[in-house]
Amino acid sequence: MSLRTEGATATSGPRMSETGEVLLDVRNLVKHFTVGGGMFGGRGGTVRAVDGVSFTLERGETLGLVGESGCGKTTTGRCILQLERPTSGQVIFEGQDLALLSDADVRPFRRRMQVIFQDPYASLNPRMTVGQILAEPLAVHGLVRDRDGRRTRVRELLTRVGLLPQHADRYPHQMSGGQRQRVGIARALAVEPALIVCDEPVSALDVSIQAQIINLLEDLQAELGLTYLFIAHDLAVVRHISDRVAVMYLGKIVEITDRLQLYENPLHPYTKALLAAVPIPDPVLEAERPRTVLMGEVPSPLNPPPGCVFHPRCPIAIDRCRGEVPPLREVTAGHRAACLLA
Amino acid sequence: MLHSATVAKLLEVKDLQTHFLTRGGVIRAVDGVSWDIDEGETVALVGESGCGKSVTALSIMRLVSLPAGRIVGGHIYFKGRDLLTLGEEEMRRVRGREIGMIFQEPMTSLNPVLTIGRQLTEGLEIHLGMSQADAHRRAVELLGMVGIPDPARRLPQYPHQFSGGMRQRMMIAMALACDPPLILADEPTTALDVTIQAQILELMKGLARRLGVAMLIITHNLGVVARYADRVNVMYAGRIIERGTARELYGRPRHPYTLGLLRSVPRLDEPRRARLAPIDGQPPDLARLPPGCAFAPRCAFRVDRCAHEAPPLEAVGDTGHVSACWESARLQREYEPAH
Numbered sequence: 001m002s003l004r005t006e007g008a009t010a011t012s013g014p015r016m017s018e019t020g021e022v023l024l025d026v027r028n029l030v031k032h033f034t035v036g037g038g039m040f041g042g043r044g045g046t047v048r049a050v051d052g053v054s055f056t057l058e059r060g061e062t063l064g065l066v067g068e069s070g071c072g073k074t075t076t077g078r079c080i081l082q083l084e085r086p087t088s089g090q091v092i093f094e095g096q097d098l099a100l101l102s103d104a105d106v107r108p109f110r111r112r113m114q115v116i117f118q119d120p121y122a123s124l125n126p127r128m129t130v131g132q133i134l135a136e137p138l139a140v141h142g143l144v145r146d147r148d149g150r151r152t153r154v155r156e157l158l159t160r161v162g163l164l165p166q167h168a169d170r171y172p173h174q175m176s177g178g179q180r181q182r183v184g185i186a187r188a189l190a191v192e193p194a195l196i197v198c199d200e201p202v203s204a205l206d207v208s209i210q211a212q213i214i215n216l217l218e219d220l221q222a223e224l225g226l227t228y229l230f231i232a233h234d235l236a237v238v239r240h241i242s243d244r245v246a247v248m249y250l251g252k253i254v255e256i257t258d259r260l261q262l263y264e265n266p267l268h269p270y271t272k273a274l275l276a277a278v279p280i281p282d283p284v285l286e287a288e289r290p291r292t293v294l295m296g297e298v299p300s301p302l303n304p305p306p307g308c309v310f311h312p313r314c315p316i317a318i319d320r321c322r323g324e325v326p327p328l329r330e331v332t333a334g335h336r337a338a339c340l341l342a
Numbered sequence: 343m344l345h346s347a348t349v350a351k352l353l354e355v356k357d358l359q360t361h362f363l364t365r366g367g368v369i370r371a372v373d374g375v376s377w378d379i380d381e382g383e384t385v386a387l388v389g390e391s392g393c394g395k396s397v398t399a400l401s402i403m404r405l406v407s408l409p410a411g412r413i414v415g416g417h418i419y420f421k422g423r424d425l426l427t428l429g430e431e432e433m434r435r436v437r438g439r440e441i442g443m444i445f446q447e448p449m450t451s452l453n454p455v456l457t458i459g460r461q462l463t464e465g466l467e468i469h470l471g472m473s474q475a476d477a478h479r480r481a482v483e484l485l486g487m488v489g490i491p492d493p494a495r496r497l498p499q500y501p502h503q504f505s506g507g508m509r510q511r512m513m514i515a516m517a518l519a520c521d522p523p524l525i526l527a528d529e530p531t532t533a534l535d536v537t538i539q540a541q542i543l544e545l546m547k548g549l550a551r552r553l554g555v556a557m558l559i560i561t562h563n564l565g566v567v568a569r570y571a572d573r574v575n576v577m578y579a580g581r582i583i584e585r586g587t588a589r590e591l592y593g594r595p596r597h598p599y600t601l602g603l604l605r606s607v608p609r610l611d612e613p614r615r616a617r618l619a620p621i622d623g624q625p626p627d628l629a630r631l632p633p634g635c636a637f638a639p640r641c642a643f644r645v646d647r648c649a650h651e652a653p654p655l656e657a658v659g660d661t662g663h664v665s666a667c668w669e670s671a672r673l674q675r676e677y678e679p680a681h
Contacts, residue, residue, distance in 0.1 A: 211619065236608040283589045
């Protein structure tokens with residue numbers, strides 16, 4: 001493979017989405033896992049973790065991917081990064097369909113796509129100093145060949161994420177959760193990626209620290225022209241950071257549109273229910289708010305319901321919803337929802 | 343089971359101090375904390391990780407793990423009796439029978455090799471001396487009460503056959519089993535998805551109202567507190583730094599930390615801000631707390647005095663609103679109204 005990539009910071013400035021250059025194009029992504037039939041002899045089955053997901057991501061924009069546990073948002077992220085190989089569908093990144101490539105041919109693209117995990121403690125090697133953690137990708141990808149150069153670059157990275165150069169000598173356990181997440185971000189930045197998949201990057205952090213990290217991610221995006229896929233379950237955080245938002249339920253996108261539309265004018269009953277369920281930190285408002293509690297639980301992705309996957313919990317479902325799979329259709333310009341009644 | 347009209351102090355925690363001995367020194371996880379709960383009231387203990395909120399709950403149950411952890415001072419009056427003076431045998435009768443408990447991780451607090459039914463009936467037989475048949479009947483009733491469909495069929499099942507939400511319902515059923523007047527709920531919905539969280543909180547609130555149970559909700563989620571608590575205690579570094587009715591505290595915060603918490607979260611009810619306002623700095627290292635106010639190093643209202651003199655909790659309003667800040671008057675002048 002001789003696919004060269006352009007310089008990471010060629011484009012800069014905030015929110016590049018007006019340029020309209022598509023960085024990532026996910027088409028009909030499917031990931032099924034086969035489970036069961038193991039040592040307890042259970043019947044095998046297929047978990048439809050991601051079941052036909054399509055979206056595009058423009059350079060410099062942030063797409064929020066929200067949904068509850070098991071909806072497939074993390075698997076979608078992992079399939080894009082090729083940490084899981086998709087069952088079918090396309091993941092076109094910088095013009096190349098990664099799903100078609102061999103593991104070896106995917107490798108050069110790994111540098112262009114990075115990930116920040118929820119738990120920085122679990123994702124940092126406890127036996128390495130922060131300096132070693134940050135220098136490793138520089139050496140592996142041959143970005144900085146000499147030791148001194150790497151040391152300088154490590155200092156630069158630390159400063160860029162709001163840490164001090166002397167943090168290079170610390171071990172992850174000597175740092176707080178917020179500092180460790182900054183290290184995780186610095187490690188992602190080290191290889192000058194174009195896309196960063198942020199998988200619940202602030203949900204393990206204390207409230208007072210979450211805002212620090214979110215501000216940092218926004219600053220870095222503005223400075224470096226980064227593109228984010230921001231996977232999270234916190235709808236308020238997602239609204240804050242995203243340009244567009246996709247809502248997932250049982251492996252499918254049920255609604256996708258820009259931030260304003262999604263929060264001001266949600267079309268899918270699941271999106272509405274999610275928004276209603278978020279408690280607001282204001283007792284006066286909370287006392288007046290109508291309680292619309294969604295009944296039931298998310299069905300098993302081993303055996304998703306026929307028709308619209310949301311119909312068993314849907315407060316407005318009609319007979320048609322039980323038999324007909326609603327397509328993700330454009331209801332108004334740029335606002336797509338998978339609901340027959342939207 | 344009537345909701346008592348007379349408001350008596352059901353639980354009164356006075357100057358509680360719980361310390362942990364570690365290689366790094368003495369950790370004063372709970373450092374002289376006083377608060378109370380009236381009968382039938384829902385009180386919140388809010389704070390970030392390490393602030394001492396969970397250790398406070400464990401101290402009430404006398405479940406602080408020895409030998410590292412020790413309650414070194416204070417009183418915990420429950421219905422007038424100091425729990426810290428009870429023998430272990432007596433204390434065992436208080437746990438479950440008088441004070442129920444709901445934890446964050448139902449999977450780790452349920453016994454994986456006992457059926458749901460057995461875990462419910464055990465307490466009923468031991469604490470209330472029920473016969474097997476009566477306990478079984480009551481277990482079915484309890485599961486139905488917490489909204490588990492088809493309860494009789496669910497009793498012979500094991501915890502792993504329950505979803506996360508159903509397990510938390512089961513925990514609530516266990517906490518309610520002996521009709522305790524008080525339930526301690528430590529991050530009861532933190533591990534749950536938002537739609538399930540809403541279900542569980544509605545359930546807890548409804549049951550608490552109907553049965554007149556008082557509840558202590560321990561959480562870091564300011565939204566959950568706003569929705570459900572009558573009164574709120576905010577903890578930081580082992581101490582309560584502000585307390586008030588929920589409306590008072592959210593509407594007129596009088597401590598820079600409370601204000602900082604409220605302002606640092608993005609909110610769905612407000613227009614999106616261009617930038618979040620975080621609290622600067624890192625959470626405190628409990629082994630190396632500054633001599634004065636523990637929040638001072640991160641505080642925008644800091645004055646010289648804060649570095650060496652810890653401010654006491656003082657009245658800042660007339661509805662029992664108290665704050666531990668030398669500069670609470672300035673904070674009031676500059677941030678009125680808060681939003």
